[in-house]
Amino acid sequence: MEILKTYKIYIGGSFPRTESGRYYPLKSSRGETIANLCLSSRKDVRNAVVAARKAFGTWSEKTAFNRGQILYRIAEILEGRKGQFFEELIKQGIGRKAAEKEVQASIDCLVYYAGWADKYVAVASSVNPVSSNHFNFSTLEPMGVVGIIAPQESSLLGLVSMLIPALCGGNTAIVLASENLPLCAVTFAEVLHASDVPGGVVNLLTGSIHETAPVLAAHMDVNALVSEDIGELGKSLSIACVDNLKRYIQYSSGITQGLQEIIELQEVKTTWHPIEKIGGATSTY
Amino acid sequence: MAKKKESPQGTEWNYSPSPESTTHVKLEKRYALFINNEWVAPSSKAYFPTLNPANETVISEIAWANDKDVDKAVRAARKAYQEVWSKLSGAERGKYLFRIARMMQEKSRELAVIESMDCGKPIRESRDIDIPLACNHFFYYAGWADKLEYAFPTKNPKPLGVAGQIIPWNFPLLMAAWKIAPALAAGNTVVLKPAETTSLTALKLAEIIKESGLPPGVVNIVTGHGDTGAAIVNHPDIDKIAFTGSTNVGKIIQRSVAGTHKKTTLELGGKSANIIFDDAPIDQAVEGIVNGIFFNQGHVCCAGSRLFVQENVAEEVIRKLKHRMESLYVGDPLDKNTDIGAINSKEQLDTINRYIKIGIEEGAEIHQSQCAIPSQGFFCRPTLFIGVSQSHTIAQEEIFGPVLSIQTFRTVDEVIQKANNTPYGLAAGVWTDKGSRIFNLTTQLKAGVVWANTYNKFDPVSPFGGYKESGFGREGGLHGLGAYLKLS
Known part of the structure; x- marks a missing residue:
């Protein structure tokens, strides 16, 4: 007899069930129940934000090299668990070819x-020649805690495309998984868990985005929100974001890849450092 | 009217008024x-x-x-x-x-x-x-x-x-x-x-x-x-x-x-921290504090309106700051001797005075320079509050006037926490003689612009904006x- 998997949520490096005890059934195209997923609550969102904030220091202060190593490690682990993702993608209704393509694209995205x-810091920073005795430069810093509403029509690649640039830039995240295609999201959390990504850096919730996204958008300790174009919900979220001037990045397509996706979640910091000028020594030799 | 300005030696210097001419200005009615x-x-x-x-x-x-x-x-x-x-x-x-x-x-x-x-x-x-x-x-x-x-x-x-x-x-x-x-x-x-x-x-x-x-x-x-x-x-x-x-x-x-x-x-807006360490060149830092909060009557979004002074030099910094404040001219904006001009509007002057009142009511110790201010127009004396804590309104809200709130700290970690404990994140100043400490602070402070051993510097080549x-x-x-x- 097959051992069925319990799909749970991921907060602060562990896999609890929703504190609310609620669930929603995921049905196959033939109407059979594939799994019962956690219907996450407001409180789960708030717990996830606390975990993400707590992890921000550790993650953002890791060396850039080390973050790169860890992202590559995620790719390695995902490569090793390909089969599991194929099966889940197929269970959620897509063909084997398409499933293979999606997993491969996700691995490529990680690499x-x-x-x-x-x-990215080297490419997007600047040294600014000010008219005074200062060394002036502008560099990038992660925004902090980022809420990510994963693309609804993609189980794995959408989530990976939106989450990884945030992590690459040193942010920590709360991910709201696709409501109707949530399986790969939970399994991807297991990949993250096995990949040296510190607990709390990524927190993942399943459930209704109409219920959880407004809580995330209004949360005063979230610095930025990312989603694809989600129409009317997007408009109400962008209003909710105003209370703490959360940056809200809405992509017209959920699956994009590039430098800009990292930079959108960075703040530019400019530093003026004094230069000591004593005496009249010049460099006219 | 001759103006009085106190020299660092304690004698008074008198300046004759030196107004900039307005005759070449062409304005329509x-x-x-x-x-x-x-x-x-x-x-x-x-x-x-x-x-x-x-x-x-x-x-x-x-x-x-x-x-x-x-x-x-x-x-x-x-x-x-x-x-x-x-x-x-x-x-x-x-x-x-x-x-x-x-x-x-x-x-x-x-x-x-x-x-x-x-x-x-x-x-x-x-x-x-x-x-x-x-x-x-x-x-x-x-x-x-x-x-x-x-x-x-x-x-x-x-x-x-x-x-x-x-x-x-x-x-x-x-x-x-x-x-x-x-x-x-x-x-x-x-x-x-x-x-x-x-x-x-x-x-x-x-x-x-x-x-x-x-x-x-x-x-x-x-x-x-x-x-x-x-x-x-x-x-x-x-x-x-x-x-x-x-x-x-x-x-x-x-x-x-x-x-x-x-x-x-x-x-x-902002409520930017200006941080003075005990190894800072104190006289230079005092000039920086003055420039940070009294520049443009304090009508500066990135004004260094929260001063953090390391405890062991707090007495000296505050004493020197009070002394320096006495030599600031408040008066005719067109006079070339003037350091602090007019508050932009009656409305803004009322706002500033309301905050000064709140500061006093909440128990902070106020100090204002003793200078004469013109009887006409909107003017405000340079003002500082001592004994301010994080919970005070004047430490949290933007006043947009020549009003400084002063807090003290002991350790680097403490001041980073205090400085970042605000919904704002526009600018910050750090005063220390130690380069490595400057860079520690500038990376930890959540602010879009960080000035080291200077304040309120602007340049077209230098990006400006907040967190x-x-x-x-x-x-x-x-x-x-x-x-x-x-x-x-």
């Missing part, structure tokens, strides 16, 4: 950002 | 709206007076634009964008900006005098800081106009369209330059609204723009109050809103544009261009 981790 | 390079009477037929806050006399009358006027300006900007400005090469756009920068330089003394008359800031600051920086901003962005692809390689940068820009009263011409120059360099056209109490230099800039031959409609200047600003924010044919002002208004704007295609940059509730987007430098471009 892509693993390579960016110690380069 | 009444200003219309600047749309399509023409002066257009407002359809509302309404005008409002603009005062000299140092003597409460009316300098001129300013048109009050309504929805219809704003619509006219947006149409002009859209037409100019589609038919002229977006078709011009970057090099040609740059030439216009260079020309405007030069003409501003030619008229810089006139602009400085008008700025001080209309805004209340000391002539020394408008002459040496505001106006040169405004000119330099045009000069700087002029050079970017034909080099945008170097700023954003592989991103095919394109202009956004029509930018609606709303600016504050604390650095009127400088803020106009911060907004207009990058917008035009990137290929956008502009509808700009100056603050209601300080429209004059923007209108003088309009004259320069007309004289420069900039194609009609590329820059439109509509004056008015909050309703005029709201008409810009809510106009459906505007692609970008750039706002500098209070966090409250910034939030109203952000709510209004939610769900629209409009991009925003918001440059909002958290101090807003988003940057102005100045390479990063300031991004706010006005579509990247693909």
Whole structure:
């Protein structure tokens, strides 16, 4: 007899069930129940934010090199568990070819950002020649805690495309998984858990985004929110974001990849450092 | 009236008044709206007076634009964008900006005098800081106009369209330059609204723009109050809103544009920390504290309004600071000896006085300089509060005046926590002789600009803007261009 998997949520490096005890059944195209998923609550969102904030220091202060190594490690572990993702993607209704393509693209996406981790700062920073005796430079810093509403029509690749640039840039995240395609999200959390990603850096909730996203958007300790174009819900979220001037990045397509996706979740910091100028020594030799 | 200034040696120095001449200044009795390079009477037929806050006399009358006027300006900007400005090469756009920068330089003394008359800031600051920086901003962005692809390689940068820009009263011409120059360099056209109490230099800039031959409609200047600003924010044919002002208004704007295609940059309030370590050059730090909070009467979004002094030097720093405050001149903004000019408006003076009252009521110890202040006009003595804690209102809210709250600390970790414990994140200052400590602090402080052993320094090449509730987007430098471009 087959051992069925219990799909749970992921908060602060452990896999609890929702504190609310609620669930929703995920049905196959033939109407059979595939699994019962956690219907996460407001309180789960708040717990996830606390975990993400707590993890922010550790993650953002890791060396860029080390973050790159960890992202690459995620790719390695995902590669090793491909089969599990194929099966889940197929269970959720797509063909084997498409499933293989999606998993491969997700692995490639991880490798892509693993390579960016110690380069994007160099590309997007500047040294600014001010008219005074100062060394003035502008560099990038992660925004902090980022809420991610994963694309609804993609179980794995959408989530990976939106989450990994945030992590690459040193942010920590709360991910709201696709409501109707949640299986790979939970299994991907297990991959993260096995990949040296410290607990709390990624927190993942399943359930109704109409219920959880507004809580995330209004939360005063979340610095930014990312989603695809989600129409009217997006508009109400962008209003909720105003209370703490959360940055809300809405992509027209959920699956994009590039430098800009990292930079959108960075703040530019400019530093003026004094230069000592004593005497009249010049460099006219 | 001779002014008294105490020397560091304790003797008194007397300065004769040294007012800047106003005879070369050309001002109209009444200003219309600047749309399509023409002066257009407002359809509302309404005008409002603009005062000299140092003597409460009316300098001129300013048109009050309504929805219809704003619509006219947006149409002009859209037409100019589609038919002229977006078709011009970057090099040609740059030439216009260079020309405007030069003409501003030619008229810089006139602009400085008008700025001080209309805004209340000391002539020394408008002459040496505001106006040169405004000119330099045009000069700087002029050079970017034909080099945008170097700023954003592989991103095919394109202009956004029509930018609606709303600016504050604390650095009127400088803020106009911060907004207009990058917008035009990137290929956008502009509808700009100056603050209601300080429209004059923007209108003088309009004259320069007309004289420069900039194609009609590329820059439109509509004056008015909050309703005029709201008409810009809510106009459906505007692609970008750039706002500098209070966090409250910034939030109203952000709510209004939610769900629209409009991009925003918001440059909002602050409660910036200025941190003095015990190894800092104390005399230099005291000058930095003074510059941090009393520059421009404290009407500075990034003012160093929360001072953190390491405990073992607190007594010395506060003693020297009090002594230095006594030698600050508060008075006629046009007098070249003046350090602190007039508060911009009666309304702002009331706000500052309300906060001073709250500070006293909440139990902080107040100290104000003993200087004489003019009987007419809006003035406020340099003020500091000692024994302030994080829970005090004056340590949390932006006062936007010459009021400093002082706290002490023992360790680096403690001061980082205290400094970051605010919803704002615009700027910070760090004073220490140790370079490695500077970089530790500058990486830990959640602020968009960090000054080490200096404060309130600005430069066109240096990006400026905040974290958290101090807003988003940057102005100045390479990063300031991004706010006005579509990247693909």
